[in-house]
Amino acid sequence: KKECYGALVYDTEEKKNKAYIARATILATGGAGQLYKYSTNPDVATADGMAAAFRAGSSLVDMEFIQFHPTVLYSHDTQRFLISEAVRGEGGLLYNKKGERFMSKYHALEELAPRDVVSRAIVNECAQLGSEYVYLDMTVIPNVEKRFPNIFNTCLKRGIDIRKDYVPVSPAAHYTMGGIATNTKGETDIYGLYACGETACTGVHGANRLASNSLLDGIVFGQRIVDNAEEILYRRTIDKDEVFNSFEPSWVLKPHGHISPQEARPLLQTIMWENVGIIRDETSLKKANYMIENLYNDLAQGESIIDYYEIVNMLTVAKIVVQGALWRKESRGGHYRSDYPYRDDIHWAKHMSFTNC
Ligand SMILES: Cc1cc2nc3c(=O)[nH]c(=O)nc-3n(C[C@H](O)[C@H](O)[C@H](O)COP(=O)(O)OP(=O)(O)OC[C@H]3O[C@@H](n4cnc5c(N)ncnc54)[C@H](O)[C@@H]3O)c2cc1C
Structure with missing residues (x-):
């Protein structure tokens, strides 16, 4: 079995590469939301842990399953403000550009349908009516400003009063x-390497996480790793000289093109948003595959080493998301193919995992 002896890191304060030798190494670097032009995720959600684990020989699993949240405050910012489902749970209603409620056309639960259904319904309404957003009506919720003070204040700063405006x-x-494949103890398929939180995939969220389960996931599996890692800390010995002697500098990534990381990042985010987003098909996925490959080959290191590492990681993981989405010829949870719109349990009730050979 492969073994992990620690991590190679870049220290942003000292501006130095460093090697940490460790008996147990835990990846908890969050998700991959920054792969997309529009995301609720912070800037740091660049899939670093997934890419690092993949390079080290760990498997990434279920990567085609990306969840899109339907009701995010419309803006041109990459990182957008999320308007919680609880708002619709309390009676918030969706209207299209013509002022019509539309969710009854898509699902019996209307506004309370699963996230993927509501997201696709919004995309569909926008495409049909030539708009970039729909409207969420919260005026129907009594004391809405007290029940959702954060949403109230954020919208108000942007000139929207949720007590009277849509x-x-x-x-x-x-x-x-998806993420780094782990068992329910947080162990990856590399001895000494653990992963938890959004970067990991135990499979508990299936193809479509239910709201609020990810914080629970982080707490449960994070704690299990700590409980189990105690054993490895006592049992395992590492010979530092042997580790350093076996290290091959050729593992370190080398840039070879002319597109800077700052240029490449928005290009990748647009490719992913337009071709590997809420609704995918074979043509869009093949196009994305081709464009990502070219972007990867044309990448230059640029001025900032962190920006460079991040875009390499994003490109690495994006390629896997695209490949998984291309191969999975059905629709399930967060993965919707317009050319294979139905769930196909006979052929696809299974996971796909990717390992660097
Ligand atoms: C707006 C929003 C609302 C949400 N609401 C809910 C909710 O109500 N309930 C729920 O269960 N889930 C919710 N989620 C999902 C949940 O917040 C995340 O899945 C969860 O926070 C992931 O936790 P994590 O510890 O795995 O990663 P994160 O919380 O993303 O933490 C990852 C950390 O790793 C650091 N990091 C990343 N890369 C590197 C690197 N290369 N080197 C060093 N450090 C690195 C980051 O800076 C960050 O500190 C929400 C998510 C968003 C974006």
Whole structure:
């Protein structure tokens, strides 16, 4: 079995590469939301842990399952403000550009349908009516400003008073169901390497995480790793000289093109948003595959080493998301193919995992 002896890191304060030798190494670097032009995720959600684990020989699993949150405050920012489902749970309603409620056309639960259904419905309404957003009506919720003070204040700062105005919303990438394959103890397929939180995939979220389960996931599996890692800390010995002697500098990534990381990042985010987003098909996925490959080959290191590492990681993981989405010829949870719109349990009730050979 492969073994992990620690991590190679770049220290941003000292501006130095460093090697940490460790008996147990835990990846908890969050999801891959920044792969997309519009996301609820912070800037740091660049899939670093997934890419590092993949390079080290660990498997990534279920990567085609990306969850898009349907009601995110419309803006041109990459990182967008999420308007919680609880708003619709309390009676918030969706209207299209013509002022019509539309969710009854798509699902019996209307506004309370699953996230992927509501996201696709919004995309469909926008495409049909030539708009970039639909409206969320919260005026129907009594004391809405007290029940949702954060949403109230954020919208107010943007000139929207949720007590009387409709709020423009559209979907954005929100959660990565896939990740580094782990068992329920947080162990990866590399001895000494653990992963938890959004970067990991135990499979508990299936193809479509339910709201609020990811914080629970982080707490449960994070704690299990700590409990189990105690054993490895006592049992394992590492010979530092042997580790350093076996290290091959050729593992370190080398840039070879002319597109800077700052240029490449928005290009990748647009490719992913337009071709590997809420609705995919074979043509769009093949196009994305080709464009990502070219971007990868044309990448230059640029001025900032962190930006460079991040875009390499994003490209690495994006390629896997695209490949998984291309191979999975059905629709399930967060993965919707317009050319294979139905769930196909006979052929596809299974996971796909990717390992660097
Ligand atoms: C707006 C929003 C609302 C949400 N609401 C809910 C909710 O109500 N309930 C729920 O269950 N889930 C919710 N989620 C999902 C949940 O917040 C995340 O899945 C969860 O926070 C992931 O936790 P994590 O510890 O795995 O990663 P994160 O919380 O993303 O933490 C990852 C950390 O790793 C650091 N990091 C990343 N890369 C590197 C690197 N290369 N080197 C060093 N450090 C690195 C980051 O800076 C960050 O500190 C929400 C998510 C968003 C975006």
